[in-house]
Amino acid sequence: MRRKATAVWNGSGKEGKGNLSTQSTVLNQTQYSYGSRFEEGVGTNPEELMAAAHAGCFSMKLSFVLGAAGFTPDEIHTDCVITLDNGVISKSELTVRAKVPGIDAAKFQECAEDAKANCPVSKAYSALEITMDAALA
Numbered sequence: 001m002r003r004k005a006t007a008v009w010n011g012s013g014k015e016g017k018g019n020l021s022t023q024s025t026v027l028n029q030t031q032y033s034y035g036s037r038f039e040e041g042v043g044t045n046p047e048e049l050m051a052a053a054h055a056g057c058f059s060m061k062l063s064f065v066l067g068a069a070g071f072t073p074d075e076i077h078t079d080c081v082i083t084l085d086n087g088v089i090s091k092s093e094l095t096v097r098a099k100v101p102g103i104d105a106a107k108f109q110e111c112a113e114d115a116k117a118n119c120p121v122s123k124a125y126s127a128l129e130i131t132m133d134a135a136l137a
Contacts, residue, residue: 047082054092054121055080061119065111066100074099092125096134108136
């Protein structure tokens with residue numbers, strides 16, 4: 001499987017602006033700029049997209065891991081924060097709250113650790129420090 005995204009940037013780094021589009025068209029010339037990346041401007045940014053990718057991939061992987069262990073989650077809610085510090089993306093912090101009927105906290109932690117270690121985005125982010133706070137809701 002291969003997926004495609006396109007970035008177009010016009011102008012200088014600080015005054016310029018760009019747009020991002022994805023193969024699915026979920027992002028379709030979505031604005032990004034210095035302001036949306038380093039300040040509070042309108043638009044998206046690479047770190048926000050990395051956070052969405054990690055939260056989404058982890059949640060889906062956790063659902064698969066739970067299923068293989070005999071549990072079906074009612075809901076998995078994952079927040080992810082990506083840290084950009086001094087020009088280096090250094091950390092991905094996952095916060096997970098899940099409603100999983102019939103599971104105990106120890107088994108849930110085991111499944112969450114498995115998902116954290118084995119979701120494809122975690123593997124792609126292996127150069128980052130990846131932390132996780134996982135708990136049943």
